[in-house]
Amino acid sequence: MKGPRCVLANRLSEISYWNILLIEAGGDENALTDSPFLNIYTHTKEFDWGYNTTIQPRACRARQGQCNYPRGRVLGGSSTVNGLMYVRGNPYDFDNWEAMGNHGWSFKDVLPYFIKQENVSTTDLPRDVHGFNGPQSVQFQRHVSKIADYYYKAGEEFGFKFIDYNGLHQIGIGPAQVSMVGSTRASTAKGYLNPIRKRKNLHIVKHAEVMKLVFEENTLQEEKKRVLGVIFSHKGVKKYVEASKEVIISAGAINTPKLLMLSGIGPKNHLRGLGIPVIADLPVGNNLQDHLCVPVYMQVNKHIGIRDEEVFSRKAIMRYTKNKSGPLTTNGYEAIVFVNVFDPKSLLQNVEWYLTSFRMFVAENPANIKENVVAPIVINVNPSSIGTVRLNPLKPQGPPLIDTNYLGADEDMLILREGIRLLFDFFSTPTLASLKPQIYFKEFGNCVQFKNMIDQLIDCIITQYSATLYHPVGTAKMGPKSDLTSVVSPELIVHGFENLRVIDASIMPKITRGNTNAPTIMIAEKGADIIKFSYHTKSTY
CATH class of the missing domain: 3.50.50.60 (FAD/NAD(P)-binding domain)
Incomplete structure (x- = not known):
């Protein structure tokens, strides 16, 4: 809600x-809750209902299928x-x-x-x-990282149009429009x-x-x-x-x-x-x-994004508390892409990318904070899978049974698969290729056996590391x-x-x-x- x-x-x-x-x-x-960057840290008893899904056979497998x-x-x-x-x-x-x-x-x-x-x-x-x-305040990000320029240049090389995705047309690349007033959540x-x-x-x-x-x-x-x-x-x-x-x-x-x-x-x-x-x-x-998403962790050879150590440093905290500046004022989404992975000429998107400046979901795995890692997120925005919400027979007043039925429709798996393939192609553009991007397997430990088998690797990443986009x-x-x-x-x-x-x-x-x-x-x-x-x-x- x-x-x-x-x-x-x-x-x-x-x-x-x-x-x-x-x-x-x-x-x-x-x-x-005011800090844009700290949104994932608000998922606590003070602010969150603490729900989980029922066991999903095809998604969130790194969490034993419970998203x-x-x-x-x-x-x-x-x-x-x-x-x-x-x-x-x-x-x-x-x-x-x-x-x-x-x-x-x-x-x-x-x-x-x-x-x-x-x-x-x-x-x-x-x-x-x-x-x-x-x-409702709406604005562009105030804190922009150097990697944003790489994303936009790569978008031009890839043939993406520059867009206002809240206008009449969505296909293309554009800056994130966020619910913020100045440097604070709105x-x-x-x-x-x-x-x-x-x-x-x-x-x-x-x-x-x-x-x-x-x-x-x-x-x-x-x-x-x-x-x-x-x-x-x-x-x-x-x-x-x-x-x-x-x-x-x-x-x-x-x-x-x-x-x-x-x-x-x-x-x-x-x-x-x-x-x-x-x-x-x-x-x-x-x-x-719901929208199912997949973070795709990529290590690059330059420090042009936001390292975890910078966000959690005393300097970053002081910048935010004193004058509302620095990396704590961003949600980390440098550019947004909407695309149809089946028909490039279609005006109806089925995939969204968050092109990020830092390693997402850091709260779940805070190791390796000095490495240059970004995590573009691939999202299926036109899912066919339909789930249910039911009362729990053991405790009807308690948390309900949330069966999202993620990837229950085969087309949803295909959309995510093609969305990740297209993202890899995007990272092969001359501008992004200059960063020597590599899949960051420290975040994909359950899939390392497929390191040299791209089809199996993509499917493994989807089933193991998919997550809700909270929609x-x-x-x-x-x-x-x-x-x-x-x-x-x-x-x-x-x-x-x-x-x-x-x-x-x-x-x-x-x-x-x-x-x-x-x-x-x-x-x-x-x-x-x-x-x-x-x-x-x-x-x-």
Whole structure:
């Protein structure tokens, strides 16, 4: 979940005579979440739900097949702990949503909400498709390493066009657009919530977990059921709060289906097996989609990136704390590439590269900090594999069973395989070849036996070292009621209910071809307007 709660709290509390209650399981951000580089160190109990996937037979094998699955447990949600990337996706993604029966969700319909959210701080981007006055700060990296010049020169040699990938076309290479303000993370808590916390009609309860929905009994047999309110736990005490108008679930693609199912909304056979009374038989928890990524560690012969020792040095820490400068102010993504590995002429990307300046995932293997290693990340942004979220029969209130079904579709393996092959070709361009790049086998110990067998090596790297890019979506799918695989309507109302909505990444019917933070904010912006329109209201603040 990428922080749509903060967006909704802001936009709905604009109606001064509406009382808005925001229930948040976590607490506030702090200095650790503020640093762009330290995002992987926020995956702790203080900020993260601590989830893992079920055993995946074809992915994450270096972790015995159980992929780490961070989800933000903090104000701002995963926008407070993610990699800061701001990527809208491809216009086709949203036109496809509409083609699936979701009227009002085409690119022309959602573009105004991307523009509305953005506060772009560079004049290098076109004003007709970008926003410059919104709450969500977007900018280019302030700290740029020397290797960035190598990447862009190699891109030119490789035939890539230089792009604004948040414009109308995505195929090519361009600088990372990040959710930052100056040298600090720009979460939705900072952009949307902090400026309006003192509104008298906005109430925030932190460190509180919603346990289940409470329904109006005399409506349970009717075509449109009503939710009365929610039961939540706050500091060990169960409490009940009643909604005067609506209950909006905005807990993300993992916790939203968990809450719905605990409340009796979900697949009837699954719920009955757990002894949960079925309120509504809906395909909640199905349609789980995510972006699987593979870091490709490469050692180069020049110190033109960021060494681990530089990031964790006293000098780097002092630079950051005193004047917000240095390597701690970057997420390390020097350039972004979008490409279709099957058809170079296609306008629809299926692979994204993060071209990095340092060795990613250093927290998991901090050795060899003085070597010149970079780790471009290859991402399948158009996966076909579909997974599920289910309650754990042993402890339904505990962490859910997250089966991502990574690489369940053969095409997903092929996309990653070709994405890595193309990356190797990219590193063979004259500019990058001058760095004498070599695969860094100290990070690929489980695959060293395939050192001289490129096909087997690539497959081994994918199955052993793949990981989530932290983009789960789709588990409360949006669609017309005639679509029996859908959970919510295009107005984001749960099918069969009058006053229950879901507004978060779980409603995406198909995952976007890029990072999901920006589309999730868009969903919340549009969702807030849908609610206001349904009550014929306008902002009074």
